[in-house]
Amino acid sequence: MQHPPPSSIPVGVLGATGTVGQRFITLLAAHPWFVIKALGASPRSAGKKYREAVNWKQAQPVPNVVKDIVLAECTPGAFEGCKVVFSGLDADVAGEIEAAFRAANLAVFSNAKNFRRDPHVPLIVPLVNPSHLSIIPQQQSLFTPPLKQGFIVTNANCSTTGYIIPLAALEKSFGPIEAVMVTTMQAISGAGYPGVPSLDILDNVIPYIGGEEEKMEWETLKILGGVSTDDKGLLAFDMHARHPLRVSASCNRVAVIDGHTECGLRAQVREALASYTPDALALGCPSAPRHTIVVHEEPDRPQPRLDRYYQDGAGVNVGRVRQCPVLDIKFVVLANNVSIGAATSSIINAEFAVLKGVVPC
Amino acid sequence: MQHPPPSSIPVGVLGATGTVGQRFITLLAAHPWFVIKALGASPRSAGKKYREAVNWKQAQPVPNVVKDIVLAECTPGAFEGCKVVFSGLDADVAGEIEAAFRAANLAVFSNAKNFRRDPHVPLIVPLVNPSHLSIIPQQQSLFTPPLKQGFIVTNANCSTTGYIIPLAALEKSFGPIEAVMVTTMQAISGAGYPGVPSLDILDNVIPYIGGEEEKMEWETLKILGGVSTDDKGLLAFDMHARHPLRVSASCNRVAVIDGHTECGLRAQVREALASYTPDALALGCPSAPRHTIVVHEEPDRPQPRLDRYYQDGAGVNVGRVRQCPVLDIKFVVLANNVSIGAATSSIINAEFAVLKGVVPC
Amino acid sequence: MQHPPPSSIPVGVLGATGTVGQRFITLLAAHPWFVIKALGASPRSAGKKYREAVNWKQAQPVPNVVKDIVLAECTPGAFEGCKVVFSGLDADVAGEIEAAFRAANLAVFSNAKNFRRDPHVPLIVPLVNPSHLSIIPQQQSLFTPPLKQGFIVTNANCSTTGYIIPLAALEKSFGPIEAVMVTTMQAISGAGYPGVPSLDILDNVIPYIGGEEEKMEWETLKILGGVSTDDKGLLAFDMHARHPLRVSASCNRVAVIDGHTECGLRAQVREALASYTPDALALGCPSAPRHTIVVHEEPDRPQPRLDRYYQDGAGVNVGRVRQCPVLDIKFVVLANNVSIGAATSSIINAEFAVLKGVVPC
C-alpha cells in the first residue's frame, strides 16, 4: 500500500538558524520531493532574511532557495500549507512549540528530545523501526476532536542511532539480544554550537556526557522493542519486554569534529550486518542509503576522518568484528552524528510517512 | 627484611636518546639514591656527548648531570660498576642486548616487551605485584654457573599498567574477579616518536592498536595471578588459574598527548579503591606515589588534561564508579602512560629490588 | 631608594573564581611576600566557600590556603586591610569596581583592559616599563582630596606583552625602532573560559581576534614611549612621539592550549636579546624571571609545547633571528599568555611597586 510520491511537497523548518536547522536546510535544498516554504526562528531573528540572520557554519554555502526567505516566528499560522514540518529546535523551547504545531494539525518530524519518552510518540531510527508509525492514529485519537493530520514523530539521540542499526541487523538474523555493552567516543559536533569549549577538549577526553548513557540505554529498549496491544486495547511500546535486554553504555567526548565511534559488544556474524536491508530502503525512501552497513575488513577501520561520509553520512560503518572473551562478539561502529544521527533521520522518517500515506500528499 | 638504601647507587640507561630513555634520565637525575654513570645508545650516536646526540623532546631541559656524558654502545663492558641498568631500548634490539647484560651479571629493569612473556622473568607493575621478584633466584639458576647478580625484570605495557591497579585494589578487598571488559582511549605518546602520523589522528580516532588487546588480556593474567610451585618443584606463574579470569579489551588511539583513559567494567566499591596501599609504598620506595588511587566524585572526571599529573604521574585516577546493567560495576581509569605506564614503573621496581636486597648495594 | 620587602603583605583578589583569578591564586599561594586575605566574586558566588563556588580548571589542585575562604562581593569594605588588590575581573564589570576600589584608597593591579588607555593610568609590562609607575602621584592628585594610597596599575594584553619584551631589548641596545610587523598565532586560553568553541578551532585557524590588532598597535606605543612633562607641567605618555613608530599586527587564533607564537620582524642582533636585564630583575622582584629572554639556536624553536614553561612561564623565548629582505631582521617570539601574558605581570608590577615604596608596607 505504497503511495506514489508527489513531485512537490511543501515543508517548513523550525529552528532554522541553528546547527541542526542548517543541516535540514542543506539536505532539503537538494531533496527530490520536499520544497522549503517556511522557516521559523526565535523572535529576535524573525522578520529578517535568512541570509542576514544566520551564522552559517556548513562547508557548503547557504542554498540559494532559502537566502531570501523571511524568517517567521515559530507559530503554526506562519506554516500554513506545509505538509511536513521539521524541527531542529533546542530542547528548552521544542516541547511547547511542537505541541502547538501538532494541535494545529501539522505533521512534525523532530530531532529534539522532548517527546522521545512520550508513550504515544514513536521514536524512530528510520533504518530500524519505521513500523512504529503505526501508533500515530492512537496519538491523534487522544485529542478532542481527534486530529486528522497533526502528529509528532521523533528520531533518536545521535549516539543511539549509530550503534542500534547493527544491533537491529543482528536481531533480524539471529533473534533477540540479551546484553549489550557499548563505549562511545563522541564528536564535538554532537554538542551543538557553541557546545564544547576548546579548552575542555583539545589534548583531552571528557569521560562524561550528561544524560547520554541513560538516553542510550532507554532509547535502545523503545526502538528495538515492539508495539503491542495492552489489555485495554491500546497500543503500547513493549520496551523489549518479552526478551529482557540489558544495555550498559559508557559515553566519552573526544577531539573529533564529526563522527561518533562506538565499541559495541555482543553480536554475531558480519554477513548479517552487511546484508541488512531496512524497510526504509525497501520502500524506496530517496534519502535512505543504498547500502546500510559497510563491514570493514582492515583492522584499523572504521575511522572518523576516512569513513564518516559513507553513503553521504547516511550509512553506518562496522569494523573489527571479532570474538569477545566475556560476551559473544565485539565490533566497532562509526556513524555520522550530524547526518544519520540527526537531520537525515528526520527526513527519512518523513519520506517513509509520505510513502505510507501517513502524511497525505 | 628490608635493606637500608645506600646513599648512592650507580646506574646506567640503555636506549638513552629515545623517548623512554629521556624519561628515565629526567627521573633519575632527581632521584635520591640512583646516580647515572653510563648511557648507552646506537653505534651511530656512540662516542658523542649526550647533549649533542639527543633530539630532546621533554618540557624540562636536559639535566646538567648527563649533558657531557659520552654515549657508549650498548655492551656490558661500558656499564661495569653499574648496580642497576634501566632499558628503554626498542623491541627490535632489546632482546639480544638485555640478554647479554644479564649474562654479564648486570641487573636489568626493562620497559621493553621482549621478555614479558618469558616464564622465568617477572612482569611487575610495581603498585601491584612486586612480590613476583621471588622468581629471580630461579631465573639465575638456569645459567651455568648460576648468575649471582644478573637478572631481568620487566614492567607492563602502559595500557595494562593503568587499569590493573584498580583491579588489584578490588581483588585485595573482595577476592578474585571473574570478568573484565575494558575500552581504552590511548594517548599518542604511547606510540613513541615519531609514532603516530598527525594526518592519522587529528580530527580522528583509530580503533586499533596492533597487538595491544592481546597484550592487555595476557599480561593481566600474569600480573594478577600468583607464583606457585609446580610438580617438579619449580616456580611458575599461575596465570590466575585457580580463579579463571576472562578479560576483553578494546583499544583505541585518540588525539591526546599524554594519559590513557580506560573505561573499565566490573568492580566493587570506591572505598576499596581509595584505601589501596601497595607493598611498594609500605616498603618505602621513594618513587612510589604517596597515595595510589584517587577516586573522583565529579561526574566529568578524570580527564587527561586536568588529572594526568596526579602524584607526579605515578598515581592512578578513577572516576564515575557506578552500577553496570550487564556486569556489576563500571568506572573510568586515567593513568599517565609515560610515567607510571613506563619509566616510573621500572624505577620503582628497581627501588623495591634494592630494599628487598635483590640488588645488593 | 629600594624598600625592604616586609615578610607578609595582605592582598586580595577580585574575580577570584574566573580563569585569571585562578591563576592569581595559584601564584600568590606560593608567593614569598603576599598573603591572600580576601577573595571577591559575583553576588551569585558570594557567601560560599571558595572550593564550593569555583569550577577549578588548573592542573594543580586548589591551594589549601584558599579552600575555605568565604567569597565576598567585590566591594571595598570586604577588602579592608589589603595593601594590594589584584583584579582578574571581566571587562564588563571591571571598570566600575576597580574605580570604586581606587577611590576607597586601595592599590589595584589589574589584568583587565578597562583603564589601559586612561591617560593617568600606567600600562606596565613589568619586564619593560615599570618606570611608568612615576605617573601614580599625578593619578592620585586628580581626586579631591588627593588619594594617599589608592591607584590603578594595568598590565598589557597578552599578545602585546610577549612580543614587546624583545623589542624593548633591541631599543635598549640600538635606539628607537621605526617599524614593526607582527603576525600572531594565539592560544585558545587567551580567550578565557568557555572562550573559543571547539567546533571553531579544531582543524582550523581563525584569522581574526576582535580588537586585538588595534590593541597591539596602540599599546606598543604607550609602553615603549616615555613619560614626559607637557606645557601645563603635567605628566603625559608620549606614545613614542619623538621617534614615530609604525606597528602592523595580524592576529590569528590557532589550536594551541597555552603559548602565543608571534613572528616579529625588524630587530638587531641576538646578543642584545639574550643579555637584556630589565629593571624588575635588577631591583629584585621575586617573580621576575632570572633570565628574561632565551634565544634559541635550533631552527625549529621556540615551540609552544616544548618552550612555553621557560622560567615558569615568566621568561620569553626568541628564535629564528635572521635577515629580512624587506625590513632589517625577523624572528619568532613565544610567550606564555597565561603567565607573563596575564597574572604574572600583575604580580611583578605589584612587587616593583612595593620595592619602590609606591605601595607602603
Add this chain to the structure above:
Amino acid sequence: MQHPPPSSIPVGVLGATGTVGQRFITLLAAHPWFVIKALGASPRSAGKKYREAVNWKQAQPVPNVVKDIVLAECTPGAFEGCKVVFSGLDADVAGEIEAAFRAANLAVFSNAKNFRRDPHVPLIVPLVNPSHLSIIPQQQSLFTPPLKQGFIVTNANCSTTGYIIPLAALEKSFGPIEAVMVTTMQAISGAGYPGVPSLDILDNVIPYIGGEEEKMEWETLKILGGVSTDDKGLLAFDMHARHPLRVSASCNRVAVIDGHTECGLRAQVREALASYTPDALALGCPSAPRHTIVVHEEPDRPQPRLDRYYQDGAGVNVGRVRQCPVLDIKFVVLANNVSIGAATSSIINAEFAVLKGVVPC
C-alpha cells in the same frame, strides 16, 4: 589558436600509490578528457593490482577505473601511448625518472620540486603564468636531436601557489609590486604521509619548515617575472628583474589538516582581486575554477574548515583586506594545499598545454 580538446587523452601517473598520486587519480577518474592508462610505482609495488598495493587515505573510495590496473615500474616503456604523464614522485627519485621520461619523448607534468629551478623548465601556477609554456620549444631544442614531444613542466610549492594568485591579480591591475611580506600557517597534509609526527603538532606550532621560506621567495620571482630573450637570442626567466621585488616569508606548521593560511601584506584593492580572470579560465581549461578569487567581507574569514573547498579546492580565498601601517595593504589568503596547491595545478597545466597544442592530441 586554441585546439579543440579530443574526447579521450591517455595519461599515466607516476608515484601512483603516494599521497599526491592518490589525489591525481581521484581527480583524473572524474576528468572530462583524460583517461588513466598506466600507473607507476616503486619496484616493491610493481606487479600488484592498484587496490592491493595502495594504502588509500582519501575520504572518497578508490575509483573503480584504477582498482584493477596492474602497477608498472616507473620506466618509459610501460607508459607508451600516454600523451601526458603526471608525476607525484618523491623528490629523491623524481629527478632521474622524470628526465628519462622526457628523453623518451613523453610530456611530464610534475608536482615534484626537482626541476623547478631549471632555467629551461617552466614553473607554472596555472592561474598565474601558463604563458611560460613558451619556453618548451627551447627546452626541447637542447637535446640532440631535438625532442618532438618530450618536456617537463613543474608546478609550484603549495604555499607559493596559494599566495601568489592574489599577487598576480594585483600586478595585473596596478603594475609591479615592490615588496611582499608573508607569514604562513601551513596544514600538516603539506608534509605528505607519514609527514609530521602527531607529538610534534598537537597543541603546538612549529615555526619552521625546512627550505620553505627560500622556496617561496625564489619561486615568487620566477613565476611573477617574465620570459625574455637574452643577448644570445635564448629565452630566459627574468626573475622580475626590471622591477626588483623583495619577498620575505615566515613559514609555520599548525594543527590543521588541509588548507594553508597566509597573512599577506602589500596589495591594493579588493575589486582587483575579485575580478581577476586568469588565462586558464579564459581559454576554457575544464579544471580551472569558474571564479578564481573570492573576497570575504566577514572579519573572521577565510577559515580552513569553512572555506578550503571553495571551487572544489581550486579557487583561492582572500579576506581581511585592510590598510597596513608599514606597507600599503594587508590581507589573509587561504588556499587548499592538496588541490590548487598540488595535483590540481598539474592537471590545469596539462589542460592548458593541450588547448594550446603544446601537447599534440
